[in-house]
Amino acid sequence: xxxxxxxxxxxxxxxxxxxxxxxxxxxxxxxxxxxxxxxxxxxxxxxxxxxxxxxxxxxxxxxxxxxxxxxxxxxxxxxxxxxxxxxxxxxxxxxxxxxxxxxxxxxxxxxxxxxxxxxxxxxxxxxxxxxxxxxxxxxxxxxxxxxxxxxxxxxxxxxxxxxxxxxxxxxxxxxxxxxxxxxxxxxxxxxxxxxxxxxxxxxxxxxxxxxxxxxxxxxxxxxxxxxxxxxxxxxxxxxxxxxxxxxxxxxxxxxxxxxxxxxxxxxxxxxxxxxx
Numbered sequence: 001x002x003x004x005x006x007x008x009x010x011x012x013x014x015x016x017x018x019x020x021x022x023x024x025x026x027x028x029x030x031x032x033x034x035x036x037x038x039x040x041x042x043x044x045x046x047x048x049x050x051x052x053x054x055x056x057x058x059x060x061x062x063x064x065x066x067x068x069x070x071x072x073x074x075x076x077x078x079x080x081x082x083x084x085x086x087x088x089x090x091x092x093x094x095x096x097x098x099x100x101x102x103x104x105x106x107x108x109x110x111x112x113x114x115x116x117x118x119x120x121x122x123x124x125x126x127x128x129x130x131x132x133x134x135x136x137x138x139x140x141x142x143x144x145x146x147x148x149x150x151x152x153x154x155x156x157x158x159x160x161x162x163x164x165x166x167x168x169x170x171x172x173x174x175x176x177x178x179x180x181x182x183x184x185x186x187x188x189x190x191x192x193x194x195x196x197x198x199x200x201x202x203x204x205x206x207x208x209x210x211x212x213x214x215x216x217x218x219x220x221x222x223x224x225x226x227x228x229x230x231x232x233x234x235x236x237x238x239x240x241x242x243x244x245x246x247x248x249x250x251x252x253x254x255x256x257x258x259x260x261x262x263x264x265x266x267x268x269x270x271x272x273x274x275x276x
Contacts, residue, residue: 023077026101030113040069072271111230151223183208187215196240
């Protein structure tokens with residue numbers, strides 16, 4: 001048993017002391033999107049600080065707790081605020097929450113984030129369904145001793161983002177007349193925003209959006225056998241495309257502006273996951 005798995009077992013025991021809830025879907029909420037957790041039919045909450053050895057988010061706008069409940073009868077655990085590599089945590093700690101939710105029983109991981117638009121056709125406030133990701137410019141989070149209890153040493157990444165789940169999200173967006181872009185997400189380390197030259201490089205590589213999270217969590221979930229889907233909220237055009245300097249305040253402001261529509265899309269999509 002690896003040290004990483006031993007730590008996970010301790011975290012699991014801490015959560016199980018507070019709730020025996022078994023979720024079907026794990027949902028990670030990105031910057032400015034945490035209010036969705038207030039709309040769930042909640043049955044329990046667990047603060048990250050109350051879980052032994054659990055990394056605590058230091059980013060403004062990330063509440064820092066698990067919320068357990070349901071949307072339309074679909075049992076969900078919400079990660080209200082995530083941890084990032086740029087905060088100084090190890091890759092192992094960044095993956096820990098995703099792996100913990102898998103151990104709690106989740107079969108689907110729904111990822112959300114705030115991202116910069118690399119695709120020049122994207123505008124601030126757009127939603128982008130993630131069809132694939134680029135993580136080659138980010139340290140692979142599975143480097144190191146493999147956690148055999150969770151998954152194989154060399155996990156396949158041919159289809160990280162589940163086609164059936166993506167289809168359900170598209171149908172949900174159409175049902176509620178919510179515009180939805182589709183594209184490839186690229187994760188970089190942050191905390192700096194990208195330079196114009198880096199954005200041009202990302203566009204040449206085929207990226208449509210860029211951010212500082214998500215791909216590593218998707219890889220960990222896929223490693224652990226979860227089905228994965230994700231949506232980016234395009235909060236700004238990337239450097240060199242946007243005529244103004246980038247800031248976290250802009251990211252948060254845009255995310256808050258489109259949050260009601262975003263919450264509807266995510267909530268109704270999750271409900272559709274429970275339908276035949």
